[in-house]
Amino acid sequence: MSGQDIDSFDTFPNGVSSPNLCNGSQTPSNVSNLLIPNDTASLPESVSPNPDMSENVLNTVDSVGEELMSEEVYTSANLVLGRVVYSLQALALVSNVINVLVMTRRSMRSSASRYLVSMSVVQLIYIVLLLVPTVHGLLTPRVMTDVFYLAYTIYVKNYVMSCLRRVLYVLHCLVSVERLLAVLLPLKAKNYVIVMKPVIFIVVTPIVIFIAHIHVALKLEVEEVVGEDNSTFHSYRYTDLYLRHPHLFSTLNVASKVIFVYGTLLFLVVANVVLIVALRIHAAKRRQMDTNINVSAARRRERQMTVTILVSTLIFTVLCLPTVSNSVVYNLVPESYGPFTTHRYLFQFVQSLGGACYVLAFSSDFFTYVSLSSAYRNTLLRMVKRMTRRGAEDVTKTSVSGMSVTQVTSAPRGGDDEKY
Numbered sequence: 001m002s003g004q005d006i007d008s009f010d011t012f013p014n015g016v017s018s019p020n021l022c023n024g025s026q027t028p029s030n031v032s033n034l035l036i037p038n039d040t041a042s043l044p045e046s047v048s049p050n051p052d053m054s055e056n057v058l059n060t061v062d063s064v065g066e067e068l069m070s071e072e073v074y075t076s077a078n079l080v081l082g083r084v085v086y087s088l089q090a091l092a093l094v095s096n097v098i099n100v101l102v103m104t105r106r107s108m109r110s111s112a113s114r115y116l117v118s119m120s121v122v123q124l125i126y127i128v129l130l131l132v133p134t135v136h137g138l139l140t141p142r143v144m145t146d147v148f149y150l151a152y153t154i155y156v157k158n159y160v161m162s163c164l165r166r167v168l169y170v171l172h173c174l175v176s177v178e179r180l181l182a183v184l185l186p187l188k189a190k191n192y193v194i195v196m197k198p199v200i201f202i203v204v205t206p207i208v209i210f211i212a213h214i215h216v217a218l219k220l221e222v223e224e225v226v227g228e229d230n231s232t233f234h235s236y237r238y239t240d241l242y243l244r245h246p247h248l249f250s251t252l253n254v255a256s257k258v259i260f261v262y263g264t265l266l267f268l269v270v271a272n273v274v275l276i277v278a279l280r281i282h283a284a285k286r287r288q289m290d291t292n293i294n295v296s297a298a299r300r301r302e303r304q305m306t307v308t309i310l311v312s313t314l315i316f317t318v319l320c321l322p323t324v325s326n327s328v329v330y331n332l333v334p335e336s337y338g339p340f341t342t343h344r345y346l347f348q349f350v351q352s353l354g355g356a357c358y359v360l361a362f363s364s365d366f367f368t369y370v371s372l373s374s375a376y377r378n379t380l381l382r383m384v385k386r387m388t389r390r391g392a393e394d395v396t397k398t399s400v401s402g403m404s405v406t407q408v409t410s411a412p413r414g415g416d417d418e419k420y
Contacts, residue, residue: 068343078348078352085356088363091363092363093124093127095363095366096123096124096127097124098380099116099366102380111194115202116175118171118202119168122171122206123168127359132152136149146234147222150234162216163206163210163213167206167209169260169261169264170264172264172316174201177271178195178198212259215249220236221236222235223237269313272312272313308368311372315361315368319358319361320357323351323357325350326350326351
């Protein structure tokens with residue numbers, strides 16, 4: 001199992017992961033023996049399920065070692081985390097809508113802003129997909145063997161949402177490269193396709209990533225199962241394609257993890273460090289240049305950009321740590337730590353915490369821009385003032401219109417009184 005990919009996290013309708021697929025009161029008594037193992041829905045794409053694990057592995061590992069987190073503690077912590085995730089999802093929705101509105105303004109349009117807008121759009125789609133199971137759970141009873149739930153887990157959570165996360169990683173790298181070119185080669189940057197035509201990269205990136213991860217959607221499928229009491233329910237099963245080529249799927253999982261997760265995160269850190277150094281070098285050169293540009297204003301802009309990049313990189317890296325570190329530890333010691341070991345509750349909680357951190361990252365950009373970017377802040381304030389002014393004008397027009405109607409309707413009454 002050391003080659004499994006758990007960079008992603010899977011969320012249930014409450015927004016956090018759960019190590020128990022089967023809720024005894026809602027599923028047949030023998031469903032846990034038919035799922036291999038019985039917590040597959042809570043796992044990322046390539047972890048669930050594992051053919052090398054026995055059906056009763058979760059019943060045997062409890063006797064080995066001592067749990068670092070008990071089921072009771074996990075359940076309580078997960079309930080609290082679930083409530084927090086709801087708030088984070090709402091905050092992410094609002095903040096990304098604002099980001100799109102601000103970044104698409106004429107004064108903010110640039111090649112970098114196009115990448116930022118695309119990132120906000122991807123994050124909005126991701127949050128909406130997170131909310132779909134929640135809405136479905138409110139409309140229908142939450143049954144873990146429901147066809148919709150199982151199919152949504154396989155094709156949306158494990159495939160689509162995992163791809164969207166990796167699209168965000170690549171988009172972060174692209175915008176870092178665009179900024180790096182703008183600083184290092186200010187006169188030639190516009191000649192590069194990544195700066196001149198960012199839409200090409202924005203469109204090609206998700207296409208490539210979705211194609212590169214198609215094996216995730218082809219690994220599992222939903223099957224109809226007849227229980228011991230002749231009741232019919234649904235469960236997972238491996239596809240025939242996976243059973244014929246398990247090593248190919250494993251290789252693709254490892255390759256996608258190295259290229260689109262660890263590789264992109266490492267590249268992002270290196271690119272931002274180089275960018276910070278480049279900004280400082282160019283700031284020193286610009287101070288020596290005798291131009292008509294206001295040097296003090298240029299210094300402020302450079303310092304502002306440097307601080308913004310530092311803060312953004314720090315926030316992004318910190319919010320990626322829970323899930324990435326969980327993946328590293330799991331891949332290093334899969335026999336001792338993972339979803340099928342004694343410490344499965346700790347593993348699942350860290351995975352859930354990583355999911356909450358991802359959602360938090362979706363709104364962190366907004367607060368970074370507002371705090372450190374005067375251009376973003378001024379544009380946002382102008383938008384708010386314009387909306388407020390329009391609202392006041394509408395109220396005024398409504399009041400004037402109401403007065404006119406009152407005057408028109410009251411005049412005949414006065415005339416009639418005088419007439420009689």
